[in-house]
Each structure stands twice: as C-alpha cells, then as structure tokens.
Amino acid sequence: MAQKKDMVLTVIGSLERGGCETHLLQVLPELVQKGHDVRVFILAFSGSLAPEFEARGVKLIRPWFELNIEKPPVAPIRLLRHLTTAVQLALYCVTKQPTIMHFFLPASYWLGGPIGLLTCRAKRIMSRRSLNHYMNSRRFSRPLEMFLHRRMHALLGNSAAVVRQLVKDEDAPSRQVGLIYNGVDASRVPDNTGMDLRRELGISDDTLVLTTVANLIPYKGHMDLLEALGQAQIRRSWCLLLAGRDDGHGAALEKRAADLGILDRVKFLGSFSPVSRLLAASDIFVLPSHEEGFSNALLEAMVASVGIIATDVGGNTEAVEDGVNGLIVPSRNPVSLSAAIEKLANDADLRQMLGSAAGDKARSSYSIETCVEQYELLYRILMDKQPLSHHPAFNIIEKA
Numbered sequence: 001m002a003q004k005k006d007m008v009l010t011v012i013g014s015l016e017r018g019g020c021e022t023h024l025l026q027v028l029p030e031l032v033q034k035g036h037d038v039r040v041f042i043l044a045f046s047g048s049l050a051p052e053f054e055a056r057g058v059k060l061i062r063p064w065f066e067l068n069i070e071k072p073p074v075a076p077i078r079l080l081r082h083l084t085t086a087v088q089l090a091l092y093c094v095t096k097q098p099t100i101m102h103f104f105l106p107a108s109y110w111l112g113g114p115i116g117l118l119t120c121r122a123k124r125i126m127s128r129r130s131l132n133h134y135m136n137s138r139r140f141s142r143p144l145e146m147f148l149h150r151r152m153h154a155l156l157g158n159s160a161a162v163v164r165q166l167v168k169d170e171d172a173p174s175r176q177v178g179l180i181y182n183g184v185d186a187s188r189v190p191d192n193t194g195m196d197l198r199r200e201l202g203i204s205d206d207t208l209v210l211t212t213v214a215n216l217i218p219y220k221g222h223m224d225l226l227e228a229l230g231q232a233q234i235r236r237s238w239c240l241l242l243a244g245r246d247d248g249h250g251a252a253l254e255k256r257a258a259d260l261g262i263l264d265r266v267k268f269l270g271s272f273s274p275v276s277r278l279l280a281a282s283d284i285f286v287l288p289s290h291e292e293g294f295s296n297a298l299l300e301a302m303v304a305s306v307g308i309i310a311t312d313v314g315g316n317t318e319a320v321e322d323g324v325n326g327l328i329v330p331s332r333n334p335v336s337l338s339a340a341i342e343k344l345a346n347d348a349d350l351r352q353m354l355g356s357a358a359g360d361k362a363r364s365s366y367s368i369e370t371c372v373e374q375y376e377l378l379y380r381i382l383m384d385k386q387p388l389s390h391h392p393a394f395n396i397i398e399k400a
Helices: 019-033 050-055 075-096 106-119 132-137 141-149 160-170 194-201 222-231 250-259 275-280 296-303 334-345 348-365 368-383
Strands: 007-014 037-045 059-061 100-104 123-128 154-157 177-179 208-213 238-243 266-270 284-287 307-311 327-329
Touching (some): 050 059, 141 160, 154 368, 208 334, 222 238, 222 250
Parallel strands (some): 007 037, 154 177, 284 307
C-alpha cells in the first residue's frame, strides 16, 4: 500500500485576485508538481482565481456556505456563516489531520489559528503579507495575534520591514520569524503584445503610458497619483492605465480626475490579466502606496524592465534603490511624486537605464524558483522536526 503523503493545508479567505492570491497561484502549483499534497481551505468565497488553481492541480476545499460579495449578509447571518465555516474547518482538521497548516492574511489567522491549535497536531505557520496597520482599526487583533504568535511553529514575513515589525512591535519569538520574499517568473519570454494592447485601448505609439496595478483602495495611493499628474509638466502626450478591482473607491477617483481636468487621459481597466501584457505597453510603472508588505506588481514591473517610481513604504526600498533601479519618493506626497514623474517622463535614457537595472535585479534576486525552494525547505524542516536555524530564511541579521 502506498504511503500517505504529508498534507500542506493552506488557509485563506478567498482566491479573488489580489497580491497574496497571485503569489499563491505562482507557488502552490509548483509544489504540487514537486509531488507535495497541497490543498487550500477557503473560508469565505472561491474567487476568480479558483479555476486556475484547480486547473494546475491544487485541490480546493470550498466553504459549505459561500459568501455572496454582491449582497453581504446581515450581521446574524454573517455570524452564523462564520460559525458554520469554523465547524467545517475543525471537522476537516480532525478527520484529515494535515501535517502543516499555513495561514495567509489576517482573517484566516484569527479563525484558523485557534482551530488548528485545538483540533490537530499540524505544524502551524503564519504568513504576514503587509505591515500591521490593520490592527489600528481592529483592537481585538493585536492581543489575539500576539497570543497566536507564540503558538506557531514558524512566522513568515515577505519583507524585512514586515519581519522587523513582527519582532519589535508584536514581540514574536525572533528564532521563529523568517523572511521569504515573493518571487517572479523571470525566465519567461518577454511579452511582445504591448503595441497591440495600445491599439486596442486607442493609445497612439508615441504616447507616454504610465501604469499602476493595484486594487482601488484608498491606501494604495491612487488619489496621490492623480494629484501628482494634475500638476506634472510632461512634454508629450500621456495616458494613465489603472488596473485593479474597484473596491468602492473608483467613483471618487473618477470625480477627482475630472476635477483636475485629466479624466480623458485616465483609463480604468478593472482587474487585468496578464499583467505582463499591460507592462509591455507601458513606459513608467508607479506604485504610490501608503503601505505595502512586498509588492508582486512591483516585481512584475522590474522583470518587465520599465521605469519605476515607488513610495518609501514596506519592502519597496528593499527591491528598488533610488537612482539605481528606480526612483523612490515619500508616501502621501503628491509634490514629490509629481517631480519624479516629470524626471522619468522627460528623460527616455534615464527610463531605459533604470529599467534595465531593475530587470537585472529581479532576475538575480527574486526568482520564483528560489521562492518555491524556500517554502519546500521550510515544510521539510518542520515535517522532519529539525530546528528552524537550518533554513536560511530564519537566519536574518538585525531581526530584533
């Protein structure tokens, strides 16, 4: 009889398109290809990426009662659905006994962490994908997470900024905190359909195209970008492409663009895939976020070798060095952002130099192969009950 494989159970709210979900779509199928039994337990609703996960061999466990995001339930029904999902996850853990439970994003940690503690002997991992600003509006989250941190076998950040925050602000045990950067497929053939996309969008070949890839959420800084473009002196025709799901902020952005007199130059594309095609049509990528963990979109822009402007938050400055492979500006500062846009927009040679350096760094430092190998090594170390010090991600200088 064949020996049962060790199961890795990833727990997440949904597989709707976002940075974390896109990261998992890169990593989990690769682990499946390497022979691992990787499954995803979905807590809320399947999301648009679910079919891609299944097509690539990842088994999904959907909630008994999926959340209808178009018609959010009233509070009593919402509570009942949470309780039902908790029971479903508990039963799954009791009956299947996963070897590893890996929690991604806060809500899955809050619900899944205690259930994992109570129902199975799995090795437990929490992955933090952003800075902890969300705790400011959810007072219960800090004490709950600090309680859970000491009961995890490993805590992962995706940038040094996130790791430092876990150790210094949340008193996470430093020996259990590790860093695994996001990865990007740097070996793929460059997308050569950029000019076709320009034609589809009605953009001329000589127009300067600026692009942002981020869901329309206030902290992503789209409003700052519009303000910056409203005052920038760009010496040629330009267009801004905004790619990302509208999470309720789109109408305000459209109104502000109209007030600034630039609405005719801004195209709201909604969720867009593949991002590589969008970047192939672009000259400048702008990441104006107020907070980040470590941006997948930034890595995509780096490997596409476009000129990059990013704010000095989270892991952005770990990937982009100001004046070397991009430009770094203060967050929430449209004046500085406008000056950086002018600098890149009006200097094609500088864009080419910085973009080329960004591509080189993406290929040398952030390959998806390395990222997958680090996850695989972590799982193997935990399964074999080896010390985390055997993993390079847990030997980080200046964690504390």
